[in-house]
Amino acid sequence: xxxxxxxxxxxxxxxxxxxxxxxxxxxxxxxxxxxxxxxxxxxxxxxxxxxxxxxxxxxxxxxxxxxxxxxxxxxxxxxxxxxxxxxxxxxxxxxxxxxxxxxxxxxxxxxxxxxxxxxxxxxxxxxxxxxxxxxxxxxxxxxxxxxxxxxxxxxxxxxxxxxxxxxxxxxxxxxxxxxxxxxxxxxxxxxxxxxxxxxxxxxxxxxxxxxxxxxxxxxxxxxxxxxxxxxxxxxxxxxxxxxxxxxxxxxxxxxxxxxxxxxxxxxxxxxxxxxxxxxxxxxxxxxxx
Amino acid sequence: xxxxxxxxxxxxxxxxxxxxxxxxxxxxxxxxxxxxxxxxxxxxxxxxxxxxxxxxxxxxxxxxxxxxxxxxxxxxxxxxxxxxxxxxxxxxxxxxxxxxxxxxxxxxxxxxxxxxxxxxxxxxxxxxxxxxxxxxxxxxxxxxxxxxxxxxxxxxxxxxxxxxxxxxxxxxxxxxxxxxxxxxxxxxxxxxxxxxxxxxxxxxxxxxxxxxxxxxxxxxxxxxxxxxxxxxxxxxxxxxxxxxxxxxxxxxxxxxxxxxxxxxxxxxxxxxxxxxxxxxxxxxxxxxxxxxxxxxxxxxxxxxxxxxxxxxxxxxxxxxxxxxxxxxxxxxxxxxxxxxxxxxxxxxxxxxxxxxxxxxxxxx
Numbered sequence: 001x002x003x004x005x006x007x008x009x010x011x012x013x014x015x016x017x018x019x020x021x022x023x024x025x026x027x028x029x030x031x032x033x034x035x036x037x038x039x040x041x042x043x044x045x046x047x048x049x050x051x052x053x054x055x056x057x058x059x060x061x062x063x064x065x066x067x068x069x070x071x072x073x074x075x076x077x078x079x080x081x082x083x084x085x086x087x088x089x090x091x092x093x094x095x096x097x098x099x100x101x102x103x104x105x106x107x108x109x110x111x112x113x114x115x116x117x118x119x120x121x122x123x124x125x126x127x128x129x130x131x132x133x134x135x136x137x138x139x140x141x142x143x144x145x146x147x148x149x150x151x152x153x154x155x156x157x158x159x160x161x162x163x164x165x166x167x168x169x170x171x172x173x174x175x176x177x178x179x180x181x182x183x184x185x186x187x188x189x190x191x192x193x194x195x196x197x198x199x200x201x202x203x204x205x206x207x208x209x210x211x212x213x214x215x216x217x218x219x220x221x222x223x224x225x226x227x228x229x230x231x232x233x234x235x236x237x238x239x240x241x242x243x244x245x246x247x248x249x250x251x252x253x254x255x256x257x258x259x260x261x262x263x264x265x266x267x268x269x270x271x272x273x274x275x276x277x278x279x280x281x282x283x284x285x286x287x288x289x
Numbered sequence: 290x291x292x293x294x295x296x297x298x299x300x301x302x303x304x305x306x307x308x309x310x311x312x313x314x315x316x317x318x319x320x321x322x323x324x325x326x327x328x329x330x331x332x333x334x335x336x337x338x339x340x341x342x343x344x345x346x347x348x349x350x351x352x353x354x355x356x357x358x359x360x361x362x363x364x365x366x367x368x369x370x371x372x373x374x375x376x377x378x379x380x381x382x383x384x385x386x387x388x389x390x391x392x393x394x395x396x397x398x399x400x401x402x403x404x405x406x407x408x409x410x411x412x413x414x415x416x417x418x419x420x421x422x423x424x425x426x427x428x429x430x431x432x433x434x435x436x437x438x439x440x441x442x443x444x445x446x447x448x449x450x451x452x453x454x455x456x457x458x459x460x461x462x463x464x465x466x467x468x469x470x471x472x473x474x475x476x477x478x479x480x481x482x483x484x485x486x487x488x489x490x491x492x493x494x495x496x497x498x499x500x501x502x503x504x505x506x507x508x509x510x511x512x513x514x515x516x517x518x519x520x521x522x523x524x525x526x527x528x529x530x531x532x533x534x535x536x537x538x539x540x541x542x543x544x545x546x547x548x549x550x551x552x553x554x555x556x557x558x559x560x561x562x563x564x565x566x567x568x569x570x571x572x573x574x575x576x577x578x579x580x581x582x583x584x585x586x587x588x589x590x591x592x593x594x595x596x597x598x599x600x601x602x603x604x605x606x607x608x609x610x611x612x613x614x615x616x617x618x619x620x621x622x623x624x625x626x627x628x629x630x631x632x633x634x635x636x637x638x639x640x641x642x643x644x645x646x647x648x649x650x651x652x653x
Contacts, residue, residue, distance in 0.1 A: 117535030127530040130548035139544050140534040
């Protein structure tokens with residue numbers, strides 16, 4: 001896995017006319033007071049294709065922020081910008097600004113590896129290491145030099161991920177012996193084992209059945225007290241059930257290509273009851289998407 | 290207290306299937322007939338050709354094994370367990386004096402011991418594997434994980450070219466260039482360490498180590514090209530999982546790539562091993578040919594089963610009793626068995642590793 005040089009980064013040149021056209025918070029929603037991420041005018045390119053534009057939002061600490069929108073609207077691309085996972089793809093470029101705890105994520109001198117140790121991620125499909133259940137949780141803390149009683153840490157993380165009772169007797173079994181839902185909870189345990197501040201979840205339930213989905217959702221709400229969670233979801237009910245704030249993305253085809261863009265962001269209640277943009281209203285009422 | 294009751298129908302009282310089952314069987318047969326009669330003429334031709342093609346390899350193997358066994362049979366009876374001795378001699382083929390054992394004749398003084406050859410075959414191929422497997426795996430991972438796609442394709446061509454070089458060329462290269470070079474440089478240095486088995490005169494570079502190293506070069510393309518495909522097939526999602534945890538590229542290789550490819554690498558190594566076991570001409574040129582004794586050091590001459598069959602066949606054909614050729618056939622049979630056993634062992638090993646729950650073929 002080659003580490004690509006950090007994508008080039010340009011400081012935003014924000015002139016007032018652009019600001020006027022940028023997405024606004026849904027009416028009456030205050031911005032989060034304590035923001036982990038502050039994103040301004042983010043745009044993302046795969047080579048010459050612009051995949052994302054006009055993303056400006058703040059992600060509040062100990063909140064669950066849901067990203068919703070139709071397929072191809074750049075939700076996944078956006079969430080992968082937050083832990084610089086897109087660095088792995090050659091020829092990609094980021095414009096705009098992402099601040100993580102007040103300092104620029106893409107500034108020169110910031111190592112992506114250090115960032116990723118503070119920002120955990122859970123993927124669309126469970127992707128445990130081809131190792132034992134125990135090792136799946138223990139590997140990352142071990143190589144990242146976390147000094148702790150490993151057995152205690154493994155138990156603690158598996159307990160937090162609501163998996164301990166199901167696996168405590170077979171920690172040495174392969175992770176692949178678990179069911180899909182269990183594997184996904186193992187991946188959550190693996191993510192919290194490095195003690196991150198943020199957990200990014202990219203459609204964590206898309207490969208799971210309804211029962212496993214409910215378990216993951218309960219888990220997200222429970223983890224909120226210790227972690228900041230950003231979750232991409234296709235499932236609007238899920239966003240409504242678990243999130244504190246919701247951002248709506250859509251696809252813009254007006255300039256020929258298919259570019260994802262953020263339409264608006266606001267408290268989940270506001271977004272689902274009184275969105276300020278017609279497109280959001282159309283999407284959540286099922287008129288498209 | 291219950292008594293076990295045999296609920297199976299009594300064959301005498303129920304000689305025929307019940308009517309419904311009979312009807313089902315009849316319908317199935319009718320469908321099968323209909324399916325075959327629905328075949329058009331070209332269909333039938335294709336079906337016939339495919340059938341023949343499928344049968345040929347099976348028959349070829351069975352026929353080969355039968356011929357080998359038939360040819361080796363007199364030697365198997367004559368040698369008995371004595372085949373597992375050190376000494377090897379075709380005997381005095383110019384004298385009319387013969388020895389008779391179990392009704393089979395052989396020239397006086399003839400002893401057909403296979404042990405040093407078996408040793409030579411196994412040790413040279415294992416040394417070759419010892420060098421080839423790490424080089425192949427490291428090379429394949431480097432190629433796929435670290436180099437740009439264009440360079441990958443370019444270097445891949447070399448790998449395929451290496452696989453296509455005739456083995457006699459490898460033999461000549463080993464004896465004239467590679468061996469003398471190693472003998473002047475690396476071998477001197479190793480011999481000076483005075484480690485048992487790794488010391489002694491290094492000569493002109495013939496012998497066990499050079500032959501093993503040339504074998505390694507010959508099997509690297511086999512193992513490396515399979516490993517390359519294995520590394521390519523590791524799901525990107527699995528690697529991203531490691532990267533997202535802040536693991537470095539080399540940690541990602543260690544914890545994701547290698548566990549994923551482990552089983553496949555074993556299978557690839559078995560393929561390479563089989564090639565090394567049977568390799569004849571390159572080893573014959575480089576080995577220095579030592580019959581009836583074991584090499585004393587890694588620089589000594591040696592022989593393998595395959596090289597001995599090739600080098601002794603000419604003399605064996607002049608044996609008027611015919612036993613020498615039968616003995617070489619028996620050696621060939623032993624080589625066949627060794628190859629089959631390593632193959633079987635590899636299969637068991639891969640199955641054991643797969644049973645450990647590796648996601649082989651599950652596309653996780």
